[in-house]
Amino acid sequence: MDLSTTSLHDFTVVTNECVADGIWRMRLSSTVAPLIEPGQFVNIAVPGDGSHILRIPLSFKRADAEAGTLELLYATVGEGTRRLSAMREGDKSTLVGPCGNGWRLPQEPGRALLVAGGIGLPPILAAARMLASERVGFDVVIGARTYAMHVLPDAEEVLGYGQADGAEYDPDRRVILTTDDGTTASGELGRKAYATDGMSDLMAERAYSQVYTCGPTIMMASVAHMAAEHGIACQASLERMMGCGFGACSCCNVELVRGGYALCCQDGPVFDATEVVW
Amino acid sequence: MSTVSMAVDLGGIKMRNPLNTASGTFGNGWQFEGFYDVGATLGAITCKGLAAEPWAGNPAPRLAELRGAAIMNSVGLQNPGVRGFVETYGEYLQGLRDKGCQVICQVAGHSVEEYVRATELYEELAPFASGFEINISCPNIAKGGAAMGATPEGAAEVMRAVRDRTERPILVKMAPHDVAEIGRALESAGADALSLINTIPGMTIDVHTRKSRLSRPTAGVSGPAIHAIAVRMVWECAQAVAIPLCGIGGVATGEDAAEMILAGATAVSIGTANMVDPSCAPRILAELEDWAESQGVNDINELIGAFEC
Numbered sequence: 001m002d003l004s005t006t007s008l009h010d011f012t013v014v015t016n017e018c019v020a021d022g023i024w025r026m027r028l029s030s031t032v033a034p035l036i037e038p039g040q041f042v043n044i045a046v047p048g049d050g051s052h053i054l055r056i057p058l059s060f061k062r063a064d065a066e067a068g069t070l071e072l073l074y075a076t077v078g079e080g081t082r083r084l085s086a087m088r089e090g091d092k093s094t095l096v097g098p099c100g101n102g103w104r105l106p107q108e109p110g111r112a113l114l115v116a117g118g119i120g121l122p123p124i125l126a127a128a129r130m131l132a133s134e135r136v137g138f139d140v141v142i143g144a145r146t147y148a149m150h151v152l153p154d155a156e157e158v159l160g161y162g163q164a165d166g167a168e169y170d171p172d173r174r175v176i177l178t179t180d181d182g183t184t185a186s187g188e189l190g191r192k193a194y195a196t197d198g199m200s201d202l203m204a205e206r207a208y209s210q211v212y213t214c215g216p217t218i219m220m221a222s223v224a225h226m227a228a229e230h231g232i233a234c235q236a237s238l239e240r241m242m243g244c245g246f247g248a249c250s251c252c253n254v255e256l257v258r259g260g261y262a263l264c265c266q267d268g269p270v271f272d273a274t275e276v277v278w
Numbered sequence: 279m280s281t282v283s284m285a286v287d288l289g290g291i292k293m294r295n296p297l298n299t300a301s302g303t304f305g306n307g308w309q310f311e312g313f314y315d316v317g318a319t320l321g322a323i324t325c326k327g328l329a330a331e332p333w334a335g336n337p338a339p340r341l342a343e344l345r346g347a348a349i350m351n352s353v354g355l356q357n358p359g360v361r362g363f364v365e366t367y368g369e370y371l372q373g374l375r376d377k378g379c380q381v382i383c384q385v386a387g388h389s390v391e392e393y394v395r396a397t398e399l400y401e402e403l404a405p406f407a408s409g410f411e412i413n414i415s416c417p418n419i420a421k422g423g424a425a426m427g428a429t430p431e432g433a434a435e436v437m438r439a440v441r442d443r444t445e446r447p448i449l450v451k452m453a454p455h456d457v458a459e460i461g462r463a464l465e466s467a468g469a470d471a472l473s474l475i476n477t478i479p480g481m482t483i484d485v486h487t488r489k490s491r492l493s494r495p496t497a498g499v500s501g502p503a504i505h506a507i508a509v510r511m512v513w514e515c516a517q518a519v520a521i522p523l524c525g526i527g528g529v530a531t532g533e534d535a536a537e538m539i540l541a542g543a544t545a546v547s548i549g550t551a552n553m554v555d556p557s558c559a560p561r562i563l564a565e566l567e568d569w570a571e572s573q574g575v576n577d578i579n580e581l582i583g584a585f586e587c
Contacts, residue, residue: 003370007312008557045555053501053554054343096556241341243349244553246312248305250326250353251341260334261356266309 005035006099006246011044013091014069016084021148023119024085025061026072032097034065038126039102039237039270042070042095043245046083055096056080057242057265059214061122061154062129073151075119099245100269103127103212103235105134110209112138113202113232115223117195117215118145123237123269125154127212132162132170139174139202143195143215147183174202196222208232214239217278224273234273240264280567283577286321288545289471289522290447291380291409293321296539296578297563300526300549301327301384301411301451302353306367307374313557317377320559321545324473325363325371327386327413330395332359336418342482342491347528348503349550350482352492354418355386360399372406380408382449388421390439397443409447412440415476417453417498424476427453430463437467447471449524454478457511458518465519473524473547474515475508501550502528509541516542516583530558532565539566542583 011030019025032042043055062071076082087093103126106112112131116124121142131138140158144150158175182192191197196219202208203226213223214237227234240252247266254262255277262268262275284295299307301324307316316323335356342350358366371381383400387393393412400407414427414436427433427450437450447470452460454475461472477498482491490497508527516523525543529535530551538546546566551558570578 003311004309005312006309008555051346052343053347053550054349055554241339241343243341243351244303244309244556246305246309246556248309248556249303249341249351249553250335250356251351253335253338253340253353253356255337260332261338 004246006096009095009097011093011095013087013089015089016087018085019073019153020151021146022076023149023151024074024076025151026074026084026087027069028072029069030095031068032095033063033068033070036060036063036070036098037102038130039123040098040100041269042097043099043242044084044095045093046080046087047093048083048086049079052080054243055245056084057099057245059123059126059237059269061125073119073122073154096245100265101267103130103270105130106136106210107233108209111206112136112210112212113199113208114138114140115195115199115211115213115215116141117143117219118149120213120215120237121151121154123214124212125158128158128161135162135169137170137173139206141176141178141195141198141202143178143180143198143219145180147179147185150177176202195219196226199223199226203230211235213237220273221278224276224278228274235270236273236276237269238264238271238276239269280571282567282570282575284567284570286544286579287522288322288524289409289449291322291382293380293545294378295321295563296535296545296566297559298322298382298524298545298547299324299552300547301325301413303549303552306363306371308367308370310552310556314560317374317379319563320379322380322382322408323374324382324411324547325384326357327355327384327416328357328360328363328396329355329386329392330360330399332362333357333386337493339492344482344499344503346503348499348501350480350492350497350499351477352418352494352497355416357386360396360403364403368404368406375406375408381406382409382411383407384411384413384451385440386413386416388419390436393436394439394443397440401444407446409449409470410440410444411449411451411473412436413451415451415453417477417479417496418494424453427460430460433460434463434467437464437469441468449473451476454507454511457515461515461519465521469521471522471524471544472515472519473526475511475527478504478507500528502530504528505534509537512538512543513541513585529562532562532569535562535566536569539578539581540583540585542585544582
């Protein structure tokens with residue numbers, strides 16, 4: 001039995017800015033940065049309110065081991081994330097990490113399809129960076145409720161992942177943005193589409209050997225179903241209300257097809273989509 | 279290093295210091311090894327409740343956060359059964375014993391027979407167990423659990439049945455009601471020590487959907503919000519029984535632990551605080567030692583029940 005390597009780390013806020021409607025990007029400096037793998041997460045203590053005691057589990061977009069920084073994207077959905085958005089440069093707190101098991105590289109050669117919905121974006125960006133570092137070709141679909149909630153700089157950045165050295169690698173990468181309400185960059189009303197519609201379009205054009213997804217459960221359930229129909233392996237990063245974040249309290253259960261429950265924090269958050277009861 | 283002797287005797291379980299962990303909030307110890315050296319730090323750990331056979335536990339959601347420094351859980355004793363537990367964690371837990379940390383194994387069941395069966399399996403398979411804690415107070419299972427411990431007669435029946443099966447010390451995890459009366463019944467039935475309190479049954483309703491925020495209508499409240507209630511119950515129970523108590527409920531600081539000891543607790547368990555601040559135990563221990571020293575005693579035992587009313 002391996003002992004846990006999850007531990008407590010101090011962090012300092014480097015930047016914290018609103019990057020889309022209700023979406024914030026925080027860069028923090030922490031000793032967890034060189035230890036964490038794509039798809040793992042951290043459980044953050046947000047100071048300022050003793051009446052709310054639980055930490056906030058957050059996935060990350062990028063870990064820079066050399067700079068010792070971690071870049072998060074988060075939505076201000078509750079009281080805790082609103083307090084998080086009030087943290088300023090130089091503010092300090094603690095985080096628990098690295099938590100959970102991250103993304104795995106594809107078992108089969110071939111192209112990967114990444115499908116993000118809403119604030120499921122950051123771990124998908126981390127997966128994209130991981131694939132780029134292994135020179136695996138991939139395309140990305142990012143869904144949002146409305147255009148103002150798309151984190152445009154981060155979505156555009158994906159096209160450049162792995163391309164910096166100018167070598168010929170994945171030149172035809174596609175990044176498709178969809179909006180539930182049909183709003184577009186131009187302000188004209190366009191196609192009302194879910195991320196799964198973008199996924200269908202890409203699957204009609206290209207062959208994939210692996211799907212990575214993170215987003216609302218209803219979206220991931222559809223993604224998992226579509227991947228299974230096409231016989232494509234699918235990894236899904238799940239979200240649950242969490243207590244400890246490292247397997248001590250058994251609160252974040254995920255129902256399994258084979259019966260019983262796994263713990264999202266300890267056994268996930270990345271699961272083989274065929275093992276999960278959607 | 280403290281000049282105060284911190285060792286205590288919890289009904290035959292010799293602890294190097296009074297700090298224990300509340301079952302269900304501490305995994306089986308190994309999850310905390312990245313935060314501190316568990317075996318070298320704690321007086322004891324109490325493992326997750328186990329039945330003879332594996333239990334799946336309750337559906338999601340199992341956790342809700344409340345305003346006012348409290349959470350609610352409805353885990354329902356998900357566990358791999360005694361055999362699976364020993365196979366996976368036995369070696370690690372023996373290692374804790376070797377380092378001087380006691381290992382208290384918790385017994386769960388839906389019926390008297392199931393408590394007996396689980397205890398027998400532990401006796402057969404778990405030489406590392408320093409003692410047992412019989413959980414007759416889980417509010418999150420449909421049968422057994424809190425129902426078994428709801429009355430003095432019911433609690434004593436389970437205790438007597440288990441008493442015959444082991445020579446090792448037996449603690450009983452008590453529900454947060456009638457602790458004096460039920461405590462006396464358990465003492466008469468052969469309990470070596472009592473652990474109190476388990477979570478307090480509560481409700482949390484999503485007013486938009488009109489449904490519980492958890493998978494069951496009621497669930498257990500824990501955290502700093504319940505600390506004062508727990509201290510009061512430890513005090514009431516301490517006056518009713520002669521056996522030692524382990525105080526549990528909202529302990530997050532050395533001062534909280536000190537309150538439990540003054541109210542009559544011999545040992546103190548950290549529960550929800552393990553989830554919030556996983557590295558809290560060494561800090562709480564240091565704070566407790568500082569407090570004991572500030573009280574001018576040579577031995578922490580001089581402070582047990584030293585509350586002055």
